Amino acid sequence: MLNKKRSTLETKIEVSLAENKSVAESKLETGIGFFDHMLTLFSFHSDLYLEVKAKGDLEVDYHHTVEDVGIVLGQLIRELYLNKPSYQRYGFFYLPMDESLARVVLDLSGRPHLSFEAQFSKEKIGLFDVELIEEFFNAVAMNSRMTLHIDLLKSGNAHHEAEAIFKAFARSLKIALTDVEGGIPSSKGVIE
Known part of the structure; x- marks a missing residue:
């Protein structure tokens, strides 16, 4: 189990991540119901155990909490793949959710990049600003040092x-x- 904490004047974040979800049921406490729901789906479909305890300045808005959870989760994803003796490295998936269709392509390369092409049909889902989805994935990509392409088709x-x-x-x-x-999935023999 990997663990990391981040504390700033805006947030206090604790995240635990494990490759085998059978460790226990994920526990998510960000104070943001919709975000907890998305993280639950992430945990289930990635087969990763995820525990998040976050306290943020929600009276300001959700931005700092969402972004800082992404920072810490990204750092743990990086630690996870760098500690593996070998891994596939590349992943891609098309996923329909009724009328919606998303495509995600990623490379655990050590080279951070986010390409995010999504035009949401609304600006908010309940109280949650949809622009925070891009902020979350930018934080994950930069801190995990993955190349990440997300397209809402x-x-x-x-x-x-x-x-x-x-x-x-x-x-x-x-x-x-x-x-x-x-071994390491790179012709260079190293992923940094």
Whole structure:
């Protein structure tokens, strides 16, 4: 089990991550119901155990909490793949959620990049600003040092759009983390 804490004047974040979800049922306490729901879906579809305890300045807005959870989760994803003797490295997945369709392609390369192409049908899902979804994935990509391409190909219901993205990301990551033989998956012999 990997654990990391981050404490700033805006947030206090504790995240635990384990490759085998059968460790226990994930526990998510961010204070943001919709975000907890998305993280639950991520945990289920990635087969990663995830525990998040976050206290943030929610009276300001959700931005700091969502971004800082992404920072810490990204750091733990990086630690997870760098500690593996070998892994698939690349992952991609198309995922439909009723009328919505998302595609996520990623590379656990040590080279951080986010390409995020999503036009959501609404600006908010309940009280949650959909622009925070891109902020979350930017924090994950930069701190895990992964190349991450997220495309919302078909839209309709904003909740379904977000759900398709989180599930497709989870499935792509699960593929990329799959154990394979042959050592470090780079012709350079190293991923930094």
